[in-house]
Amino acid sequence: MQKTDIAIIGASAAGLAAAITLKMGAPQTKIVLFRKASKTPVPCGIPYIYGTLKEVAKDLIPDDPFISMGLDIKVAEVTEIDTQNHELLYNGNEKLQYNKLLLTTGSIPFVPPIEGSNLENVFTIKKEPEHLELINERVKQAKNIVVIGGGFIGVEMAEQIAKLKGDSANITIVEMLPHCLLVALEEEFCIKAEEELKKLNINIKTNSQVTKLEGNGKVEKVLLASGESLDADIVIMGVGAAPNVSLAEKCGIPCDKRAGIEVDEYMRTRIEDVYAAGDCAAKFSFITKKPCGIRLASVAAYEGMIAANNMAGNMVKNRGALGAFSTKIGDVAMGAAGLTQRGCEMENIEYIKGEFVGPDKHPATLPNTFKDMKTILYFNKKDKKIIGGHVLGGDTAAEMVNIISTAIQAGLTVEDLYFMQVATHPLLTGSPLAYHVIRAAGDAYFKFKNL
């Protein structure tokens, strides 16, 4: 029988991160990596196929570097796992014996229980090249495009399609909440994102629920709870994803259909020598330590690294998923790490808020200055530690979010962040007198002083 040190089922962020990690630690480790898709798309890059990149081929993770690392990539479905005997079955009847197994089976886009969801030209975003290519063809032909869900995927898809098709398309986002992106971002940033979307002539219907999709074979109309009806040649659904636990479930690996495969803080499932990481694994929040549904490629890669280290015997604990995101809508980049104001309130965490607005270059007379770059920071009122941060501005906003992300994970306090030294440069950052993170921390610092 074929044997391997490590078998990994799933080849997106978590699986690949684990493979890289294992090979970095011990290049001679034998790793077999299974994937069902012919190629792995760059998951977060998918929306950019439909505007900037123009082809699916430009959004694929190349296999070559992984093959050079000595990875055995098998394009095959694993159908059975005999966890007792450390064996798995693939391609119908081929068997592989493993020492340790990692499940990184990802997530499956959620399809809301709406009549007409199965009509032609109604798409979820599955991470399969052929599926993504089909969407590409249909998007090119479509005039009326409805995106259901105003989260990151929905908003980015709409933005990219609008950039590609200009006025030749009529694009509408339908979102249940009062604003797009509201789960992840500060309300004022959501409003700014919506303004950018509107500049691209995208229609936004918030506080809106889809009740039915209509059409004769192909989708033709999207009906809303308000009674309104939208013409639709194509419907794209981006309303979240559920952990893909079907294989785990079938093979007796304890899991919860909604939360994912049960794992401990070392990413071990309840079954010996079986680990799980990424979207398929249950999660808890870095900040609240409560169960959470933060499914991001960055969290998946983190968990894959943790799992790989533990499989290799370097005991490392998962500290919990931190929601850290960024995006760019129109000309505005924005992002967040940790809790929003809404999140603090939902968790009943008393906070002190600090904020600052200033240019992202200095002097602000420099070309391409983003004059009103904004940073908002939330500190726990109890221990003064930073629990959330938000940045809106030019392209450097994303790395500024990562300064905040680093600060949250380091457990920094308002004093730590206020009395911080940073590199500043006219063309690249705000000024030493008006560096966003420091000034926002200063705003909070003096609010603490005045409590």
Place this chain on the structure above:
Amino acid sequence: MQKTDIAIIGASAAGLAAAITLKMGAPQTKIVLFRKASKTPVPCGIPYIYGTLKEVAKDLIPDDPFISMGLDIKVAEVTEIDTQNHELLYNGNEKLQYNKLLLTTGSIPFVPPIEGSNLENVFTIKKEPEHLELINERVKQAKNIVVIGGGFIGVEMAEQIAKLKGDSANITIVEMLPHCLLVALEEEFCIKAEEELKKLNINIKTNSQVTKLEGNGKVEKVLLASGESLDADIVIMGVGAAPNVSLAEKCGIPCDKRAGIEVDEYMRTRIEDVYAAGDCAAKFSFITKKPCGIRLASVAAYEGMIAANNMAGNMVKNRGALGAFSTKIGDVAMGAAGLTQRGCEMENIEYIKGEFVGPDKHPATLPNTFKDMKTILYFNKKDKKIIGGHVLGGDTAAEMVNIISTAIQAGLTVEDLYFMQVATHPLLTGSPLAYHVIRAAGDAYFKFKNL
């Protein structure tokens, strides 16, 4: 007699940061701010006057926001301080009584003891608008331009002048060390910077010393130790700066001509109620705790904030100056926080180096991707803490340096940085599998494992 709560002498980074801080903490605080210059130039923006901005007026810090804060700005020279009676003299015979005094008198460009330094059209970079305007006029007329000193100021001045004048000028940088920028940056980054300078047709003479400037009234030639002679219509000197301690010295405030005004960790001078911050104050290194000469606007602003907090009674300690810089030469941004390899070696600190090269966007097929963004991290071999980090890439390199800067100040270890979660986005950062700081930390992590 006029009275004030706080008098500040000097209105650049340290003085203004202190004033902002005091007003944030207690808006009713009476502050008088003295400066000799008619306006305060944005110090780090000065090189950009000569290429991108084109006028001195675009590089001035506006007074309005400070006046709105209630600051009393006096364009006047303070000539005496009676520290016993808390009084100072300005404008010849006007007196002001202060409760607390902050000296932020900055630094004075160093003029090397070379024959001919006093010829016409030989300039140091003084932070005075009229002086900067004169340089602007003379640069416009000049054909042969020699920059003495390949540090940040010299390199940025040369780069900007080259961008402005193109092939109509013949620009040469003369540097004593084997590479430009070598005191601050990794050698390989210095080489990359030199490549960018050469693309702009700038001549670089490293390992070269100037022995004499020649000319008949106006400078005409720069003679090198090698015997070579360079034609020069204008010479710009950027060879460092010495703390401006003349007023302190005159008024009996203990100081060292080279190190600066003596201060304790609360930024207090040896005289009661007199503080000092910024380029004029003596410094010690955040990393080694030894005396050091890190004179940066960002450090000055930090010290100004510390001094202001202590003047207001919030006892806050200066943790020492951290060298954190960034710059952009041609199309390449680069920066550093903490020690270089050379710095580690000079300090006899045993280190483990981690590095990573990858694109600054993902997939790398996206337009304007900087394909070989590089990050280098140094960790102390003894305690695994990060002591230095270096980034070269697109414009986001500067904020990535600030992630490293934050990590150094937070005392993070190789594990902390490797098992870090960050926000990633196709258009804005490297991928979750190839995020530079994490992967460079991973490289070092496994080197530690294999020790």
